[in-house]
Amino acid sequence: MGKAKVKLNKELLEKVKKFAQMAGYSSPEEFITHCLEREIAKLEESDSEEEIKKKLKGLGYIS
Amino acid sequence: MKPMNRREFLKRGLAATSVLAAGGNLPSLLRGSGRLATRTKVLVLGFDGLDPRLLDRWLKEGKLPAFARLISAGDFRPLRTSLPPQSPVAWSNFNTGTDPGGHGIFDFMHRDPQTYIPTFSGSLSTEAKKTLKIGNLVLPLSGGEVKNLMQGQTFWQILEEHDIPATIFKIPSNYPPVPTEQRTISGMGTPDLKGSYGISCCFTTDPDIPKGELSGGRVYEVFVIGNRVEAKLPGPTNTFKKDRPEALIDFQVFIDPNHAVAKVVLPDQEFILKEKEWSGWKKVQFGLMPTQSVSGICMFYLKEIRPHFKLYVSPINIDPAHPAQPISTPGSYAQELERVFGSFFTKGLPADTSALDNGVLDEGEFLEQDEMILREGERMFDFEFERFDSGLLFYYVSSTDQRQHMFWRLMDERHPGYDPQLASRYGNAVENIYVEADRFLDRVLQKIDKDTVLLAMSDHGFNPFRRAFNLNTWLFENGYHRLRNPWKQEAGDLFDNTDWSRTRAYGIGLNGLYLNQRGRERDGLVNAGADSENLIREIAAKLEQVVDPKTGERAILRAFVSKEVYHGSQIEHAPDIICGFNLGYRISWDSPLGKFPKNVFEDNKEKWSGDHMGAPEVIPGVLVTNRKVRADSPALYDLTATILDIFGIPKTKEMIGETIF
Numbered sequence: 001m002g003k004a005k006v007k008l009n010k011e012l013l014e015k016v017k018k019f020a021q022m023a024g025y026s027s028p029e030e031f032i033t034h035c036l037e038r039e040i041a042k043l044e045e046s047d048s049e050e051e052i053k054k055k056l057k058g059l060g061y062i063s
Numbered sequence: 064m065k066p067m068n069r070r071e072f073l074k075r076g077l078a079a080t081s082v083l084a085a086g087g088n089l090p091s092l093l094r095g096s097g098r099l100a101t102r103t104k105v106l107v108l109g110f111d112g113l114d115p116r117l118l119d120r121w122l123k124e125g126k127l128p129a130f131a132r133l134i135s136a137g138d139f140r141p142l143r144t145s146l147p148p149q150s151p152v153a154w155s156n157f158n159t160g161t162d163p164g165g166h167g168i169f170d171f172m173h174r175d176p177q178t179y180i181p182t183f184s185g186s187l188s189t190e191a192k193k194t195l196k197i198g199n200l201v202l203p204l205s206g207g208e209v210k211n212l213m214q215g216q217t218f219w220q221i222l223e224e225h226d227i228p229a230t231i232f233k234i235p236s237n238y239p240p241v242p243t244e245q246r247t248i249s250g251m252g253t254p255d256l257k258g259s260y261g262i263s264c265c266f267t268t269d270p271d272i273p274k275g276e277l278s279g280g281r282v283y284e285v286f287v288i289g290n291r292v293e294a295k296l297p298g299p300t301n302t303f304k305k306d307r308p309e310a311l312i313d314f315q316v317f318i319d320p321n322h323a324v325a326k327v328v329l330p331d332q333e334f335i336l337k338e339k340e341w342s343g344w345k346k347v348q349f350g351l352m353p354t355q356s357v358s359g360i361c362m363f364y365l366k367e368i369r370p371h372f373k374l375y376v377s378p379i380n381i382d383p384a385h386p387a388q389p390i391s392t393p394g395s396y397a398q399e400l401e402r403v404f405g406s407f408f409t410k411g412l413p414a415d416t417s418a419l420d421n422g423v424l425d426e427g428e429f430l431e432q433d434e435m436i437l438r439e440g441e442r443m444f445d446f447e448f449e450r451f452d453s454g455l456l457f458y459y460v461s462s463t464d465q466r467q468h469m470f471w472r473l474m475d476e477r478h479p480g481y482d483p484q485l486a487s488r489y490g491n492a493v494e495n496i497y498v499e500a501d502r503f504l505d506r507v508l509q510k511i512d513k514d515t516v517l518l519a520m521s522d523h524g525f526n527p528f529r530r531a532f533n534l535n536t537w538l539f540e541n542g543y544h545r546l547r548n549p550w551k552q553e554a555g556d557l558f559d560n561t562d563w564s565r566t567r568a569y570g571i572g573l574n575g576l577y578l579n580q581r582g583r584e585r586d587g588l589v590n591a592g593a594d595s596e597n598l599i600r601e602i603a604a605k606l607e608q609v610v611d612p613k614t615g616e617r618a619i620l621r622a623f624v625s626k627e628v629y630h631g632s633q634i635e636h637a638p639d640i641i642c643g644f645n646l647g648y649r650i651s652w653d654s655p656l657g658k659f660p661k662n663v664f665e666d667n668k669e670k671w672s673g674d675h676m677g678a679p680e681v682i683p684g685v686l687v688t689n690r691k692v693r694a695d696s697p698a699l700y701d702l703t704a705t706i707l708d709i710f711g712i713p714k715t716k717e718m719i720g721e722t723i724f
Contacts, residue, residue, distance in 0.1 A: 052182070053656060057260075057278040058279045059260045061171060061573055063653065063669075
């Protein structure tokens with residue numbers, strides 16, 4: 001797996017550490033990875049939703 | 064025993080005919096190898112949306128002489144439609160001889176219970192599962208596919224098993240065409256090249272026309288610089304590229320400085336258009352990667368040159384000469400038609416109703432396009448009728464449906480979209496399409512032999528769409544649907560403000576209502592069994608009592624409990640309640656995709672002004688035939704059993720209809 005550094009401000013990093021531990025993640029990295037994956041999945045899903053809407057609108061029955 | 068293919072059948076038929084000409088005995092000679100061959104002929108004319116009340120009205124006024132002649136020799140009945148009376152549902156009833164419980168098509172759109180997102184009901188496309196990425200390119204290693212989701216066996220597949228040839232011209236709900244060796248070309252449900260139900264383009268310099276995405280179209284701003292316009296024609300998503308951009312074709316338009324004429328220059332062709340002129344079909348080739356391209360066909364219409372440049376380009380249809388998706392059986396049939404007629408409309412519903420709705424085309428321009436659709440189809444019918452010597456021929460007309468959708472407002476003074484000025488010009492557009500259907504029928508009656516059984520039928524009738532009902536807003540106001548932020552009720556769509564943990568019911572599609580059921584929906588709340596059944600009855604009873612404060616009329620005539628009205632193995636996928644609207648009412652424009660407009664009721668001021676989402680008993684279709692009908696109240700699925708019976712074939716165990724003769 002490739003690695004890259006991401007800068008976080010100190011305040012956010014402290015929160016990440018705190019909630020990662022509270023939520024049972026093995027590390028702050030694992031927590032951040034999970035959050036990013038979840039958000040990206042949402043974006044990917046919303047793209048396909050847009051596609052569905054566009055296609056259905058061509059029917060004429062909905063706006 | 065392996066069914067005989069068409070060529071084998073025709074060979075045997077030819078041999079039998081030769082013997083017959085020599086004085087042989089027909090029935091015994093046509094029974095070869097235990098197979099039933101036949102000279103019986105059934106011609107089915109499918110006029111989408113033909114309404115029995117309007118037919119009766121114009122019959123009485125003497126405007127439909129061919130229908131009158133046919134009825135006097137045979138019969139006329141209202142034809143019981145499907146629940147709900149939506150075309151994909153109704154035609155699936157006819158195609159398979161079942162109801163939605165059997166064929167599994169309950170609405171134009173279904174939903175994914177795991178995401179609460181609407182899905183296409185008719186077909187499912189999947190992309191290649193295995194791909195290879197090289198730089199910016201993604202190469203498919205396994206083919207994607209498109210699947211027809213209608214369940215059950217169609218009557219033409221059953222005819223094929225009994226060696227009865229059939230040609231099925233654009234019957235709805237047959238995209239992609241179900242597997243068969245019969246000649247079929249797909250109809251309603253066939254997408255454009257972009258995979259949508261139709262996205263047109265308008266290129267304009269008019270600052271008053273809003274640019275961007277419209278419902279069913281796009282408007283692009285262009286500039287005239289030195290009498291020249293440069294633009295890009297958008298095509299399908301290029302799935303070969305990693306970022307999946309739209310494939311584009313650069314084109315230019317050169318405007319004559321002195322005359323209302325322009326030259327359109329595409330990469331491999333150029334043509335001249337006068338103002339208000341249609342180009343006819345033009346082939347366009349979208350490059351996807353160095354060795355791959357996809358071919359489409361479209362029409363250009365030069366709406367205006369000055370003061371504002373306006374160029375309309377129709378949705379890009381699949382090219383029948385090089386179909387990017389399966390649109391016929393055998394695959395070569397589309398190409399055969401293309402060789403005879405050149406390019407032709409392949410998009411399921413060819414008339415661009417969205418362009419009229421959006422003001423991109425006006426009423427006259429829409430009717431010009433519709434006229435092209437009618438004439439093109441008629442030429443193809445003539446071609447097929449000439450070689451129709453045995454078995455079944457089905458021919459479909461979409462314009463009867465589309466014109467009623469778009470022009471009802473101009474023959475109905477009570478309609479909120481009624482415009483007296485437009486009505487004086489186009490108020491007879493609906494009547495004209497009935498007269499056109501009659502003229503077509505007249506041509507058929509002149510050619511048809513007396514032994515051919517003729518069924519002229521429609522899938523549903525029509526009624527005005529004056530008032531819109533926001534089902535999801537009603538569910539919200541009555542506590543069945545909960546929003547996370549009620550003060551943002553009107554924002555967003557696709558239930559993005561819904562609190563599923565407290566929601567008990569939701570509406571998706573044009574007639575469907577679903578419970579948020581535990582074990583079925585992702586965040587299901589209502590227990591299956593008695594809890595669900597009680598809630599279904601409670602909501603259904605309340606829905607039937609909803610009264611429109613403006614008119615004092617009930618919006619929903621009947622709220623059907625799907626388990627009680629459907630038959631077959633697909634019932635588990637049905638909405639829990641099917642809303643059967645009253646005459647004049649329909650689901651709103653926004654509710655089907657999970658929106659919550661402020662008011663439960665709204666006026667419908669759109670050009671799309673006629674519809675057919677009512678309770679089936681108020682929206683019957685039409686059956687006119689040259690035989691006496693024994694059945695008092697025939698249904699669409701009865702016609703399927705009837706067709707099989709005419710050829711001496713018993714109906715299958717899944718079929719629920721009975722013969723009508």
